[in-house]
Amino acid sequence: MKSNSDDKAMQDGFNLEGFLPYRLSVTSNRVSRLFAKQYSTQFGLTIPEWRVLAIIGQFGTLSPTMVGAYAAMDKVKVSRAAATLVARGLLKQSPDPKDGRGRLLRLTRKGTTVHGGVVPLAQEIEATLAQGLTRAEWTALNKVLVKLNMHVMAIEGPDPGDATD
Amino acid sequence: MKSNSDDKAMQDGFNLEGFLPYRLSVTSNRVSRLFAKQYSTQFGLTIPEWRVLAIIGQFGTLSPTMVGAYAAMDKVKVSRAAATLVARGLLKQSPDPKDGRGRLLRLTRKGTTVHGGVVPLAQEIEATLAQGLTRAEWTALNKVLVKLNMHVMAIEGPDPGDATD
DNA sequence: GGAATTTGATTTCATTTACAACGACTCCCC
DNA sequence: GGGGAGTCGTTGTAAATGAAATCAAATTCC
DSSP: OOOOTTTSTTSSSOOGGGOHHHHHHHHHHHHHHHHHHHHHHHHOOOHHHHHHHHHHHHHOSBOHHHHHHHHTOOHHHHHHHHHHHHHTTSEEEEEETTEEEEEEEEEOHHHHHHHHHHHHHHHHHHHHHHTTSOHHHHHHHHHHHHHHHHHHHHHHOSOOOOOOO | OOOOTTTSTTSSSOOGGGOHHHHHHHHHHHHHHHHHHHHHHHHOOOHHHHHHHHHHHHHOSBOHHHHHHHHTOOHHHHHHHHHHHHHTTSEEEEEETTEEEEEEEEEOHHHHHHHHHHHHHHHHHHHHHHTTSOHHHHHHHHHHHHHHHHHHHHHHOSOOOOOOO
């Protein structure tokens, strides 16, 4: 892999490498791939699926809409992820007695077991990632991401849901 | 949108909100959406397309492989983005005289013009983003993302290409 | 020098995804 | 209490994506 560093480079001041949105995308995708691979091989779960599982494990019985709100996923993705989790016996879906349109999602016994295995894996991967940064960098990164996210939300206006992966 | 904060929450110590890979994904996707919308409406370009355009604008004549290396895109995506850019007359593709398998991509006159419009838009959007953070936070974010990216590369092993969006 | 392997780029195919339409139901208001 | 508007969740469809197959040309190794 040879580079033609001088040919025409830097003719204008633009440099993709130093372009933050690009960096953000590349790093995020790389991290997501790492997770996706782990969850896929160890539990046969996609990222949307494990997010739904994590949220319901954390908050208990929830409507799909609530799951989407907590997990920053649009309703289509929640619906399909929930459908496959139900099909695999990890989630139970029942009608909402308070609202004929709504559904309620909760973990089955099996789902609880899987959730119990999934959370430690997430924390383990996160710990591996954290080893690449100092503690100060890590907490700063988290804080700045939240701040940037809120800023973009303010610019972009209302929320279409989130999280491509 | 009412919350059931106490029902069952925090039964274990896991909290998606504070989970860095999740934060990274959500913020990255939101930023990408913002860019995608701007490029789509103002230039009719997708993100892969504008990346290819930006890279070739920056470095001059390049092979698709090189474009992929600089832009962190896998070769399929480069190939398709290049094909549509060629079809729209922004790029010219020619055989590589040095290597019968290779191709060379360069900007057409029209492509140069569009590139000249695309870069300022990118910088403008970036500037808007930057307003949400202090200068120190901004540079720190960039640096930490690079560091994290390198760490994950080391863990994950060889590079399959990148950048979903 | 010629078979076997490797590499650059494209194409094919199965999967994933987003967008829009839909059916079912609730809410609001006259 | 009945009609219109809005909401919840699912499904259909068209585009985007990635993995593997393919094709052509170069490189390697007897």
